[in-house]
Every structure is written in structure tokens, then in C-alpha cells.
Amino acid sequence: MSAGVLLGLGLLGGVGAIARFLLDGAVSARLGRAFPYGTLAVNLSGAFALGVLVGAQLGENAYALAGTGFAGAYTTFSTWMLETHRLAEDGRTRAAVANLAVSLALGLLAAWLGREAGGLL
Amino acid sequence: MRADPRELAAIFCGGFLGAVARAELGEWLPHSASSWPWATFIVNVVGAFVLGYVVTRLQERLPLSAYRRPFLGTGLCGALTTFSTVQVEILAMLDGRHVALAVAYVAASVSLGFLAVAAATNLVRRGVVRA
Numbered sequence: 183m184s185a186g187v188l189l190g191l192g193l194l195g196g197v198g199a200i201a202r203f204l205l206d207g208a209v210s211a212r213l214g215r216a217f218p219y220g221t222l223a224v225n226l227s228g229a230f231a232l233g234v235l236v237g238a239q240l241g242e243n244a245y246a247l248a249g250t251g252f253a254g255a256y257t258t259f260s261t262w263m264l265e266t267h268r269l270a271e272d273g274r275t276r277a278a279v280a281n282l283a284v285s286l287a288l289g290l291l292a293a294w295l296g297r298e299a300g301g302l303l
Numbered sequence: 304m305r306a307d308p309r310e311l312a313a314i315f316c317g318g319f320l321g322a323v324a325r326a327e328l329g330e331w332l333p334h335s336a337s338s339w340p341w342a343t344f345i346v347n348v349v350g351a352f353v354l355g356y357v358v359t360r361l362q363e364r365l366p367l368s369a370y371r372r373p374f375l376g377t378g379l380c381g382a383l384t385t386f387s388t389v390q391v392e393i394l395a396m397l398d399g400r401h402v403a404l405a406v407a408y409v410a411a412s413v414s415l416g417f418l419a420v421a422a423a424t425n426l427v428r429r430g431v432v433r434a
Contacts (some may be wrong), residue, residue: 195322196315255382293390
């Protein structure tokens with residue numbers, strides 16, 4: 183990967199992190215923070231977006247920028263795990279398990295749908 | 304919601320570093336649909352540990368600091384780790400009929416990611432880790 187692509191990837195990663203923060207805030211403001219809907223919305227939309235990029239068979243550099251940079255940084259595994267842990271810790275075991283199961287099932291579906299959609303581009 | 308520009312700048316800087324670190328590790332540890340995605344696996348488990356540490360530390364053991372959480376938590380750990388890549392990797396494994404690999408990868412990522420948060424949280428609360 184060239185230094186220019188790596189720089190662009192980093193910049194898009196920063197933009198992805200900000201987009202995640204803003205969408206999480208907007209969703210949580212509407213639906214509350216009792217269940218981590220904000221992170222769920224980010225991760226599902228990001229899985230769809232990365233699926234589209236894979237399906238569209240982008241070139242190596244374009245994929246590094248938009249996929250690894252933006253979509254990779256936009257979605258988050260660490261916050262998903264942290265929020266699941268805090269739910270479990272609060273004794274909300276069913277919510278914790280649901281957060282894992284729903285994210286995984288719908289995330290896979292979103293990535294698959296995105297890939298199908300990207301293949302049409 | 305009114306965003307604080309300096310908070311957004313902290314998130315951007317953390318996001319930049321996290322994405323670059325993840326991309327570099329991905330270059331070092333390439334994988335195919337039939338092999339274990341070590342790069343994604345490592346960044347996700349390490350990022351979960353660091354986030355568990357940072358959030359617990361800043362919430363429970365230090366006065367609230369305005370820009371550490373957005374820089375280290377939302378920015379760095381958020382962008383270092385990735386959910387979308389995991390889903391796309393699993394799809395590729397399933398395409399190649401590597402079902403056992405896909406199941407093992409999901410199970411290991413989620414269980415170790417969860418345990419990493421729990422371990423970091425407990426270490427901070429017991430005061431084992433400082434700084």
C-alpha cells in the first residue's frame with residue numbers, strides 16, 4: 183500500500199469514526215440508551231456498505247480507502263463487546279444475548295444484501 | 304445534538320490512527336477465505352480490551368476528562384476494531400463452504416472480545432493497573 187493510499191485510508195477512517203459517533207448519538211437520542219440501538223444501527227448499515235463495496239469488486243486502492251478506511255472504522259467491534267458486557271453486568275442477560283444474536287444475524291444478512299446489491303452496480 | 308468541534312477532532316485523530324493500524328496489520332497478516340483472519344481477530348480482541356480499560360478507568364477511577372474518551376475510546380478503539388469486516392469475512396468463508404471455520408471464528412471473536420472487556424474492567428476496578 184502506498185503512503186498516499188495509507189494517508190487517505192487514515193483520513194477516511196477518521197471520517198468514519200465521526201460518522202459513527204453522530205449516528206450513534208442521533209439514534210440514542212430517539213430510542214434511549216437502555217439497549218444499544220445506536221451501535222446496532224451503525225454496525226448494520228456499515229456491514230451493508232462494506233458488502234456493497236465487495237460486491238462492486240472495487241480495485242485494490244479504492245477498496246482500501248472506502249472499505250478498510252471508511253467502513254472498517256465506521257463499524258466497531260469493541261463498543262459492541264463493551265455494551266454487551268455492561269448489559270450482562272447489569273443482570274440484563276437476555277438483552278446481552280439479544281445484542282449478540284441480533285447483531286450477528288442481521289449483520290450477516292446486511293453484508294449479504296449489500297454484496298448482492300453491489301453486484302448489480 | 305450540538306457537537307463540540309474539539310471532541311470531533313479528537314474522534315477524528317483516534318479514528319485515523321486506529322484505521323491505519325488495522326490496515327497495516329492486515330498487510331502483515333493477509334488471509335484467504337479458508338484461513339483464520341488473524342489481523343481482524345487480533346485488532347478486535349485487543350481493541351475490546353483497551354476500550355474496556357479506557358472506559359472503566361475514565362468513568363470509575365478518574366475525574367471525567369473531556370477528550371480522552373473520544374480520542375482513545377470512540378476514535379482509536381472504535382476504528383481499530385471492525386464489525387463490517389468480520390461479516391464480510393464470514394460470508395467469504397461460507398461461500399467456500401468453510402462452515403466450521405466461520406462458526407469457530409465467530410465464537411472465538413465474540414467470546415474472547417467479551418472476556419477481554421471483562422478482564423480489563425476487573426483489572427481497573429481492583430486497582431491492578433494504573434497510569
